[in-house]
Amino acid sequence: MSDSSAPRTAQAPHSPRPARARQPHASALLRSLTGLLTNWLPEQRWFAGKGRPLGELTTVSATELLPCHPAGTTPGLLHLIVRAGTGPARAEPAGDCYQLLLGVRPALPDALGPALVGRAAEGPLRGWAIYEALHDPRLAGLLLERLRTPGRLGTLSFGRSAGARIPSGLAARLLTGEQTNSSVVFGDAHILKLFRRVSPGVNPDLELPLALAEAGCARVPAPAAWFEANWPGAQAEPLTLGVLQPFLAGSTDGWQLAQRSLADRTDFTPAAHALGRATAEVHAALAAALPTDRLAGRRLEGIALGMLDRLDRAVEVVSALRPHRDGLRRAYAALADYAARGGQAHVQRLHGDLHLGQVLTTDGPADAADAPWTVIDFEGEPARPLADRREPGPPVRDVAGMLRSFDYAACQHQVRGHRGAAEWSRANRAAFRAGYAAAGGRDPLAERELLLAYETDKAIYEVLYEARHRPSWLPVPMMAVRRLAEAAADG
Template identity: 60%
Template sequence: MSEAASTRGRMSARRTTPAPRPSPALLPSLTPLLREWLPRQRWFAGKGRPIAGFTLVSATELLPPTASPGLVHLLVQTQQPVLPGQGAPQPADCYQLLLGVRAALPPPLASALIGRVTEGPLAGHTVYEALHDPRLAALLLERLRTPGTLGTLRFDRAPAAAIPAGLVPRLASVEQSNSSLIYGDSYILKVFRRVGHGINPDLELPLALAREGCARVPAPVAWYEAGGEDGREPLTLGVLQPYLRGSDDGWQLALRMLRAGLDFSAEARALGRATAEVHLALAAALPTVTLRRQQTAHLAAEMTSRLAAAAQAVPALRPYEPGLRTAFDALAELGGSGRAWPAQRIHGDLHLGQTLRAARGTSHAEGSGGGGGGGSWSLIDFEGEPASPITERRRPQPAVRDVAGMLRSFDYAARSHQPWNPRWAERCRAAYCEGYAESSGTDPRAEGELLRAYETDKAVYEVLYEARNRPDWLPVPMAAVRRLAEPGSATNPAQSPPRRPHP
């Protein structure tokens, strides 16, 4: 049983507060406002498709509207038709909304406006994005400080955690697929927006790593969930972790060093060691499996299917489709010949933006082997690819998938700088693999076919993403596509180590 699940068994002895039943008119009264507001949010996954309506999953008043401000927590499913050419119907997305309620919105909160309600139980009130309101953001932390239940919501914290009161909140400004609140430079609360049944990996994996004593990942301090009473797994809604104040975002650090003409190899090597340490701890903490003939064939088929779908959507990819497919064919052939690979829980969406480097002298990961660069590296954001179902994100996979994601990130960094510096990316990729081998004992480049397949799959994903969201960035993954589609393409331009024999 996971730590999050075991704590739910202790909830009966803690504060339990019934919540009033929501009025049936609540969601219909908000629907016109949400239909207009929701598609404009960075974290809304259904862009490009109209919203036909909403289904209310749950509604909980954390503060009644008469409190001024009130705070209403909603879980709503969107009803969106599939347009021609968009593929098969997908399960309805469920979103977590936190709505502030006031008679009138003060000027500092003008940017958080959702709209004014004209009918229903909130008629005459203004609703807005509650996370922008310091008073309501502070209430969320207070709920996490004092575990218990409120309606369908359950708040809990780690047994040894002592969260101080009165920490001033601010909303993080970084664009992301969720929302984050920083409390007094001490803690950061990630509020998941698109949610599903099952413990979120961004709670599950850091808890497991904390049990293993792995200092590379900030340990969860508190979290909150909803549901679970109907026999289904609950939905993870938010996780509070220590805020690594003064740390450098790995992506921004790499770009600064690149612009300054500085070599990033030492940092890349240290980051490779950190990644391997996390993989080793995850393999020790959670079950592992072996990918054999059938599983490898299925993996290669999934990659091939994604390539075909991407080529259909992005015409620029079509000339390279046959060359790219050879990476997946080679993987399937190896699996068919009896090659097997270990699979375990991994980060799932690893890139430079999911890493933090603390300056020397800070304490959060000192002594864990992070030398070789300017400071100690941590990995964050273990949610995995948000567009994938939670069940898929929790599936054991080869650790090489994370390595491939980081190799693609070095390439992105190098190509975002003009003039393009290919040697910078090559040195980083080689140093990262070398650092990984120093901690794990296995160089990822020794699994050339598997690494190439995962890097190709990642580049194909990037092409589709950039074509849909950032067309100006499309040349970056297309450059990788041209390289990976060449006959005999190697996943790393640096010399690969000799292949190790396999059983």
């Protein structure tokens, strides 16, 4: 990210002089940590290399946020970016990079026992307990203090939006149940999202909310502060490491509300219509704030070919997809034919992973037509490369993601034998589309080929995810696969 990019222009105009940070010798640290991390990393939910052999582990950068030395009685705090190879070491760097925040103590209090990574057996940290620092309110609080003061610390740099109020001394609480990242809530004021798997380039979860805040879009919380790391010895963009945003205390996400509606058999369509309107408003703000384009011909056909490739690779992993492959391929063939006939698609920056869990409402009845929906988590699908997640796409892709989410919630109830779930899905999908069109967005049904292709692509993504992480849930997206394959076959 260059000095002229959005996150840096939003930084406070008078940053203090860079602080000096103690830089531990990476090779020495690795002696203490390699064995521990080799066993610990693959067990983490956010580790992306599951199912692949863990090759060489290397330290990309290391910064002591608090000194880690045997003479100390207070905990040390070590920030690491490590590269986890996916096989034997090669001449060129390979593998994913992960952000780690490790606490160092001579003895670990009982309350921090579940956070233990291990006790170092050699190197400069020999004999010390190494643990996940985010579980330690004292060390998590130090991160908040750093975010309150823009500047540099070793390879790390901290930025803050002009005018952002960040109180000090807020109690830190690590949220549980995270999947690809970690989040810490400070009091009831802010939430810090830390990206675990990182790569050079500004993360959309920082870039897009900053752009929307500048455009005056109130549907998305504005970032208060962030931090990033410079890539040592390279000219690449810095890595976005974390974003501090307002915490919407008392909010409930759309997924919980949808599950409640299904269980209680209540009418959710007014909320679905309001959510469609909110989605269209965010799309309009993104289109006004950032460049747009149009895809046609081979560029549009390339989207269909990419989806087809993902389907073929998924079939190799999940055998249950094989009977439906021909039907699913027809959805992509229809999109390719649309492109060949001169069809076009407006493209712009998107949310990229829109579903009911990415929207919140904080006050008023959730089933009201004016439900105050807020959209969060603009990171996109974390499994995709960062460069792909920053590419513009058709707005109907976000629409398809939300439509899949309504259907997914209903299918969960269908597989349990609950009646009326299919009707609930159809009604709320229609209400969401109507709300989107009413707020100025193009009617999604006017782009049927795109909509069906993106819904199908999302369903394949869900099948792969469940097969890898929650095999018992696989019947849920497979219900959609069967329906989508039949819809494509019917034309």
